[in-house]
Amino acid sequence: MNGAKSLVSTLLKAGVDTCFSNPGTSEMHFVAALDQTPGMHCVLGLQENIVTGMADGYYRLAGKPACTLLHCGPGLSNGLGNLHNARRARSGVVNIVGDQATYHRPLDAPLTADTEALAHTVSAWVRTSRQANEVGHDAAAAVQSASTLPGQVATLILPSDTSWDEGGIVAEPLAVPVPQPADPSSVLNAARVLRNMKNVLLLVGGRQVLASTQKLAWRIAQATGAHVMADYTTARVARGQGRLPLERIPYGIDQSIEKLKRFEHIILVGTTPPVGFFAYPGKPSIKYPANAQLYTLARPDQDVEAALQALADALSAPDTAFPEAGARPEPGKGAATPESLALTVAALMPDNAIIADESVSYGRGFYPYTYAAAPHDWLHMVGGAIGNGPPVATGAALGANRERRVINLQADGSGMYTLQALWTQARERLPVTTVILNNSKYNILIGEYKNVGAKPGPTAMSMLDLGNPGIDWVKLANGMGVEAARAATLEELADLMRASFRQDAPFLIDLMV
């Protein structure tokens, strides 16, 4: 058995049965091993940032890692943007990079690059196999690392001779460590703060904020008068009817400071102190008051739910119902506004939908208008590297076994980063409805430019405007095998959404906003 076959068998044994790939010459033995060993679903992405973004979305739904297959340092480079996002979202990815043969690397052939240095920038774990008989064990260690909660990127680099040489050994799966419990003193301390202090915020975040986490946080808040809020950078939030109408810290620094100014004590639950995406001249870098006291109940790598349970017990917090979300909203009419679009999506989404949100500036206010929607999961772009939405939507559809409708609310400028994901959606016939929020500009940047204190002139607009020439998303989608239509009003949007939800196939709606 060669190294490549030991790799595939080890991955399958460890439960990794989906491979997002864009292979190259140095990976042909891995491709052959995949061909000859049944059980792996191989999904092609037409550029590596599609591949890695799909692996991120897959993990968020499946709760277990997929593997990737990338080609040498430059192939890894192309996928680093969405590996950065996966790292920030705490998504587990078994990131496999084929590379030059061990004896060929010193010759500095054209595609040779510092693959390990590239990998270290996004990975919690990096290993380069040295010979075929190590590949199986290294693969088992990579799966173990990627699966370690809260999820991380583990990069396994395979020189091509470790794939084709004989001597491969299939490795048994390695036990995944259970999350550490939070320090009992953290629980006691949080209980003390919640009992004795006013203006306390329970800030939940991290990899996912499930309904069960929300329930415990809400019980604690109700018992103590504390407030509960979600961090801005949360990868997945359970929302809609039967869940907590959970406010989220805003993106903007001014709005965040306004929102958090009344809190004197902030208890961090599976997240880190909230800071601005960027610094701005003369403004604070942190979103919370400088004199607020911060406490950590549980770090993202600890058992967040057990810590909340222990805290609820310590406080003897009784069970209590979530506040009523109210009636399901009605779809909006006429031209789209952020509010009326949010209401329309909330009105129409089917039960158990998945929202892949890369709406950027347009979608800042979507949250409150969607509390009363059907139960759904909302996936956020956590790492800030744009081009996450289309591949995450694609991977999430596969992570949910094609059984749930995915709605990708997608800003146009960001969507152009990874439009190739549409092709994979068509190839795999995935139930993804993409709504392009087409304003023909990098609107977030025009907003940011105003902070500089000037109106953008022609040179600045040459870098901020996308309207010359206009981008026709219907043609782009059709060119990649995805049906599409343009919507000028919310009524047209609603008709197209309803029609797309009836089909087991992707559809794109180019919504003029």
Add this chain to the structure above:
Amino acid sequence: MNGAKSLVSTLLKAGVDTCFSNPGTSEMHFVAALDQTPGMHCVLGLQENIVTGMADGYYRLAGKPACTLLHCGPGLSNGLGNLHNARRARSGVVNIVGDQATYHRPLDAPLTADTEALAHTVSAWVRTSRQANEVGHDAAAAVQSASTLPGQVATLILPSDTSWDEGGIVAEPLAVPVPQPADPSSVLNAARVLRNMKNVLLLVGGRQVLASTQKLAWRIAQATGAHVMADYTTARVARGQGRLPLERIPYGIDQSIEKLKRFEHIILVGTTPPVGFFAYPGKPSIKYPANAQLYTLARPDQDVEAALQALADALSAPDTAFPEAGARPEPGKGAATPESLALTVAALMPDNAIIADESVSYGRGFYPYTYAAAPHDWLHMVGGAIGNGPPVATGAALGANRERRVINLQADGSGMYTLQALWTQARERLPVTTVILNNSKYNILIGEYKNVGAKPGPTAMSMLDLGNPGIDWVKLANGMGVEAARAATLEELADLMRASFRQDAPFLIDLMV
């Protein structure tokens, strides 16, 4: 004056007047400075690998660097593929990366990444400015580094507060070092080999193989009986009528070994020993005979032309005419083959055209059929990171001041990596004719797969075939504002090429091959 304004003024003073950009929030003060300081042509790319590839193409024609403008570590990540190619092509790029403010970086905000580590993987020079009064000097040093022959990537990282803080100082341009002369003993040694030995190959390569270099090499070869050949990895070759019909080392290892087996002595002229792109089981890694003697006349960073001149003088090699290229070819007929397509392109290309070649497997044999074309420059993809062709074509059109027709011979799979370049071609109304070589598969990989010794089954083909769904390049081009048409025959191709050459605008031809 703030740091950003000192940056723009310093770049302009040093002759950098083109900025390929995809800015983000942390670069808004740079964008404002560009807006307020006349003289910089700012060209937007819709993803960073377009931006960096355009800078590569620009340098190959303009012979001086452009600057880029990228956003934080992830923006740099997205552009690393084509920075790898630029590094391998020895293209000078002033690679400017805006980043987190110095005091914001320790907070590990979502977009924070190890920007310096990423930059080091592709750059000969990396510096992070520490305060506004250093930015001007750092920019001058970056231009000096990027302009140092044979050209290299110089990355300047600008924390946002170094842009917006006052105290910027415009710096004078720094003198660019002239290339070192080759060691005189290398010239004498090469002359000795050429006088006394048989089966000598003069292998020319590096950044560009100009007509003047070819003339000297040909004189030397004619005077001594040596053979002249171009390296496979040459960024730019002067070709066509009035130039040397210069053979190029093949891509494939078997073909290369066959081609080079008769040479016992190889003199390297501005290039490095020819090695395979990849290792293959049981095959050599090097393309030349293991017992051949290698000599370096001039390294790529030395003055190659002066060394050839000194060698010609040492050998008293008389001036001599190039062999006749023969009559200009006739366009082919019917369905395209590699040979008939090459003849058609050679027949139709206007004088002084630029060929941006990312034809990959289909174009391996284009060279001999295009010797008799009008004088032209042929740009090769040197680094092997696919997705180089469309942005290099775009940047080359700008580097040639829109005065020369660019023909991008583009494989479909590679083209999908950076299709967004078409939008910039439309926005800038560039004279680029793209010919997509549409075979609906990663044909190079199907060829490589056969070396594994098996026929690809369904799982392998799921990663190698692009035909399900078929990609409609006409729709993709139209969606980005580029006129396009499909050609099933060479007659149709010829009609479309002729028509496109009459327009000062981009055009795409989707050629079924």
